[in-house]
Amino acid sequence: MKIIANYTYLPSSKIDVLDLISAKGNVLDLDASKMVKNTGFNSLARVQNTSTDNFIKLSAEIFLDQYNDSDLRVDNIIVVTQSYEQRLPNISSTLQGLLKLPTSTFCVDIVDGCNGFIRALTIANKISEPGMRTLIVGGDVYSPMTRRAELSTDILFGDGYSFTIVEQDSEPFKSKIMTDGTRGDFINASYRENVLNMNGVGVFLFTNTEIPKLVKSLDWELDPGNGLNTYYALHQASKLIVNQLSKKLKLDNAEVPFFSCSEIGNLGPGSIGAWISTNSSKLDTKANLTCFGYGAGLSWGVASLQMDLKQNGVQYIDA
């Protein structure tokens, strides 16, 4: 399976993290600078006043414009998000209509977080025959959930979505997904309270331990050695964890930075798409890609596939 197109849609408005800390917390300047240095997030993409559902609709309208109608052939839509406000209809069905896709399009929404992109790739692979294409829409409008969250959580998350099209082919797709529900309380938000609670230390320690363990357990090589460059896309949780994991796993991305969302924030299931978009000028369009996800559940996973990117980029939306 290969990624053939990837766009990331972000609100045009951003919030400076130092300003956010200053407005929200009683934190000394030196401590605030340390916080920003550790997370790596200088500013966060934030919607002004719109819902997840509306932001995805606005993104879809631009996606349709960007994509030549004759090329937009999609058999499945998988939407991965946690911040939806509209219970019914599901977002994937709404997208089928907005994108003028056939009524035979298979549509499904998944409620999942930072490992959601890996899960969506895995599902896309399972439901696709060669030649079939799946649109994966991943991300969140987190700000309504983080506004009243602890400062240390609020300074991590941005708003935005990636739209990624994968096409099934004869190339091997490999993935492995793990879950540990006993630590589910490390990242939680109830529908009623709508506040994102996170045990940052717990999540860091879990990721630092479980991802290397997972990699050791794989029965395939992260770099298939097929002559194409292999890139490693890590969920952009924070600069600290991304740098720690890339170092521990001894990954090599040549000139492409492992962390590249310093002006966006953590987009949850949209962060790997955002990484691909923000590095569009640095990535070979045809390459191998191994992605790592880790987050709510707790859940973590890895997926290896190919890219043959015809379209890739970031688009800003006034929302």
Place this chain on the structure above:
Amino acid sequence: MTHDDKIAELKKQMSEILEISESNLETVNMSDIAEYDSMGKINVSLIIEELFEYEIDFDTLDSAKNFSGICDILAAKV
């Protein structure tokens, strides 16, 4: 490096990152150290991993009430 050498190095590095003297580190509760916040705990866990090749989990780290508690955990696990 012996286990005792590693404990001495841990104390030295923790004292630096937590901005507390080594003698005070031995006597105070971890919860009373201002710098032992989220980042402080993460940094301590990384020092432990580097020195002892032991990946400490959250519940274990959080169960240590003072430096001596951390040493007890390391003596038992490593």
